[in-house]
Amino acid sequence: MNVTHSILWLFDQHQARRIRVIENTFAGKKTVSTLFWGLRYGLLPLLGSQKNLNRHQLEREVQTEIDAGHAIRTNQQILLTPTGQQLKTAGLTEAYHPQFYSGWLNVDLGRTMQRLLLAGQVVSEYRVHQSRYFPYETDFETMGQVKQWFRRNKSDSLGQKFYQELERVLNGVSVQTADDFVRQLIGHDQPGETLSQISQASKMPVASILAERFDVLTRMAQLGSAGELPLIQDLVGDLVRFPLSRGAMTTFNQFQRGRTLGEIAQQYGLKIGTVREHLLEAAIILPLAQFPYAALLGSRTDQLRQLYPDEAQMDDWQFQDIMEAGLDWDFFWFRLYQVWRTKET
Amino acid sequence: MSEQLESQLYEALDREFGFKTFRTGQLESLASLMQGRDTLAVLPTGAGKTLIYELYATIKSGTVLVISPLLSLMQDQVGRLQAAGRRKTVALTSLTDLAERRSQIQRLDQYRIVFLSPEMLVRTEIQERLRQMxxxxxxxxxxxxxxxxxxxxxxxxxxxxxxxxxxxxxxxxMLTATASSKTQEQIIQRLGVPNANRIMTSVNRANIFLAVETVSSDREKGQRLADLVRSLPKPGVVYFSSKRAANQVAANLNELENVEASPYHADLDGEQRYKIQQQFMAGQLNVICATSAFGMGIDKADIRFVIHYHLPTDLENYSQEIGRAGRDGQPSLAILLYQPGDEQFAWSLSQASIPDEALIQRFYQHPSQFHGQDEQVDLLKFYQAHGVNELAAQQLFSDRMKARRTAIQEMMTFVTTQGCRREILLQKFQPAPYPTHNAECCNGEDTPVPTLLGSQTEQKPTQTVKGNWQSRLASLFL
Incomplete structure (x- = not known):
């Protein structure tokens, strides 16, 4: 995405946000801190959606908004001014509201799009028997995957099938979304439109065009997994991901089977701190109902509730209050409680 | 050059590229290489420098190694070569991820042309691989x-x-479009090829009229640019020193009738850059608002004008950038819009990457205190790692500052002269004699900017596919 055109939507008037967290979320850094704050900011589905985001660029764009009086910086954190918030709200009313936002996490959106762009071009040129053209320049992995996919599926009816599967996907989204998505594709004599060109044509922010893209790709992945798009599934099926890291998944499974954290640590030769981080990752990423917060926190829940009664102020809660109350608890319990409360509200 | 060699080269040219004639300098450079001589070729932009090593790669066995400074340029070239059916080409850069790079390195000897960034070339594992090849x-x-x-x-x-x-x-x-005689000496000395054969062609591009116009305010500059873009035959390129200005001006120009403009700079990701380049090549866009990131790999023959919205930092860059215009040999126009004081902006850009005295001192006293990514600190670290001490670093950077200042002064001489601008530009790159000033030369010596350009057939932006998404999708795949 070109964040040049709107970054206000990433920030808030009442919640000071760290640029670093947002950048790490886009980049897909799965540290517990990034995941937690990504969750707090409501930006977690963007995890890993723009791996090549240029950090200086984001910083520059923030500075532009600060210079324009739309935001202020305090302690390395960014807050929108009332004007900035107004602009954001106005922007959001025109903006696209994602249909599959929580599903974004389950698809490697960046790589899926790269494969789709190149494969689309290859199919389109093949259809007109053109072998000399400027191939879409992308990474080596994508090129290799698309090449093999093309070899496996080359046939006279390839264009027809590719068309039908895309049509099947796009029939399930709004006309506007389908239109904006198709404009992005590359093919014979059609270089494809850029996000900002589509944004101008449809009078929606660039972030919306990107959100539409992510929705289409997510729906594509869902239909693909359900076996409805054999050709596309063969192209991008491996890019559907379970968002938990392997370590976190193992730990969580063991924990579900009734093992204690200490036992898990011992069995896998992990530090207890690592096991706790795995569980936090699982808590942040899994849906609320799938994580046994109450059972794990036990009687700590009541004490935590008393210590931190005001959930609206959660970003300002201090772990120190626990120690000052004479409780010798690990930070883990504090953070886990925060994750729970965030998910419940 | 022996007749046999000459006919061998012509034959290869026809076989590999389907061309009957070489462009200036290509044949001489190839002949020099075929005779085993290290060669410095100074050829103007658009002269087809890449053909020299591409053709060489088809004649001689082994691998041609190309060291290139711009990552995007390498990607472009690999893309273009592959598009032309030359698939055994690869670019090895820091953009490539580790696993991919490893596999490329392993198969390196299977490629005919390998593009490398200088950062990659100095790595031990790569040098070791190259030594086996x-x-x-x-x-x-x-x-x-x-x-x-x-x-x-x-x-x-x-x-x-x-x-x-x-x-x-x-x-x-060694290939370059713009090298003053001093620069040539330095290239030869730094690469350790004292006996290199020099192939020189004039950097003069006679079909490009050189103009400078002075404006008194930002507003007037914007207005003048809009007038020019409206009235000049297109396609054209407007160069900026700031990405922000490129974005803003592109948006303004888009309001004009028959103008389809887009910004192009390093902040755009690969997908957007690819699309903009291809739209420009296809005529869907007719004006590009670019920073210096644009152009190195672009080979569009019919660019009719290059406008500089900001003052370039030296004549080398200026000459490179105006060289995008008129590769088809048709009359074209280079206009530099100058507002008094622009040289301050050029100077601040020019020195931005050069560490000052205080920073150098602090760095050498406490190098471990400097972390993170900072262009200037990275440079200092590099020099320190290669045995440059503080005193030498101070001298080096202060010389560099002086050289940059001189470069801007030369640029200003070009801007403010009452005489022939072309002569001032050429003096930088080649010895006399220079072409005599005339009405098609430049707007020095009270010569007016020609208006005949408008008489050429104008390229209007072509339309993209219309209709609903189903018909668009059908036009792609059915």
């Missing part, structure tokens, strides 16, 4: 970068001579 030609593209200090500058370029030695001094081709 048969390097038929060592090409230094944009060789002036060895001496230049700008956005393209890579300190690693300073190590190219050493790297070449490590590779047992393969036959070397």
């Amino acid at each position: 048969n390097i038929s030609l060592f090409v230094v593209d944009e060789a002036h970068c060895i001496t230049q200090w700008g956005p393209d500058f890579r300190p690693e370029y300073l190590l190219l001579g050493q790297a070449r030695k490590m590779l047992n001094q393969p036959l070397t081709l």
Whole structure:
């Protein structure tokens, strides 16, 4: 995405946000801190959606908004001014509201799009028997995957099938979304439109065009997994991901089977701190109902509730209050409680 | 050159590229290489420098190694070569991820042309791999970068001579469009090829009229630009020193009738850059608002004008950028819009990458206190790691500042002269004699900017596919 055109939507008037967290979320850094704050900011589905985001660029764009009086910086954190918030709200009313936002996490959106762009071009040129053209320049992995996919599926009816599967996907989204998505594709004599060109044509922010893209790709992945798009599934099926890291998944499974954290640590030769981080990752990423917060926190829940009664102020809660109350608890319990409360509200 | 060699080269040209004639300098450079001579070729932008090593790669066995400063340029070239059916080409850069790079390195000897960034070349594992290979030609593209200090500058370029030695001094081709005689000396000295054969062609581009117009305010500059873009035949390129200005002006120009403009700069990701380039090539866009990131790899023959919205930091860059215009040989226009004081902006850009005295001192006293990514600190670290002490660093950077200041002064002489601008530009790059000033030369000596340009057939932006998404999708795949 070109964040040049709107970054206000990433920030808030009442919640000071760290640029670093947002950048790490886009980049897909799965540290517990990034995941937690990504969750707090409501930006977690963007995890890993723009791996090549240029950090200086984001910083520059923030500075532009600060210079324009739309935001202020305090302690390395960014807050929108009332004007900035107004602009954001106005922007959001025109903006696209994602249909599959929580599903974004389950698809490697960046790589899926790269494969789709190149494969689309290859199919389109093949259809007109053109072998000399400027191939879409992308990474080596994508090129290799698309090449093999093309070899496996080359046939006279390839264009027809590719068309039908895309049509099947796009029939399930709004006309506007389908239109904006198709404009992005590359093919014979059609270089494809850029996000900002589509944004101008449809009078929606660039972030919306990107959100539409992510929705289409997510729906594509869902239909693909359900076996409805054999050709596309063969192209991008491996890019559907379970968002938990392997370590976190193992730990969580063991924990579900009734093992204690200490036992898990011992069995896998992990530090207890690592096991706790795995569980936090699982808590942040899994849906609320799938994580046994109450059972794990036990009687700590009541004490935590008393210590931190005001959930609206959660970003300002201090772990120190626990120690000052004479409780010798690990930070883990504090953070886990925060994750729970965030998910419940 | 023997007749036999000459006919062998013509034959290869026809066989590989389907051309009957060489462009100026190509045949001479190839002949020089075929005779085993290290060669410095100074050829104007658009002269087809890449054809020299591409053709060489088809004649000689082994691998041609091309050191190129710009990552995007390498991607472009690999893309273009592959599009032309030359698939055994690869670019090895820091953009490539580790696993991919490993597999490329393993298969390196299977490629006919390998593009490398200077950063990659100085890595031990890559040098070791290259030493096992048969390097038929060592090409230094944009060789002036060895001496230049700008956005393209890579300190690693300073190590190219050493790297070449490590590779047992393969036959070397140095390519540049713009090298003053002083720069030529430095290139030859730094690469350690004292006996290099120099192939020189004039950098003069007679079909490009050179103009400078002075405006008194930002507003007037914007207005004048809009007038020019409206009335000049297109396509055209407007160069900026700031991405922000490129974005803003592109948006303004888009309001004009028959103008389809887009910004192009390093902040755009690969997908957007690809699309903009291809739209421009296809005529869907007719004006590009670019920073220096644009152009190195663009080969569009019919660009009718290049406008500079900001003052370039030196005549080398200016000459490179106006060189995008009129590659088809048709009359074209280069206009520099100058507002008094613009040189301050150029100067601040020019010195931005150069550490000042205080920073150098602090760095050398407490190098461990400097973390993170900072262009200036990275440079200092590089020099320190290569045995440059504080005193030498101070001297080096202060010389660099002076050189940059002189470069801007030369640019200003070009801007403010009452005389022939072309002569001032050419003086920088080649010895006399210079072409006599005339009405098609430049707007020095009270010569008016020609209006005949408008009489050419104008290219209007072509339309993209219309209709609903189903018909668009059908036009792609059915």
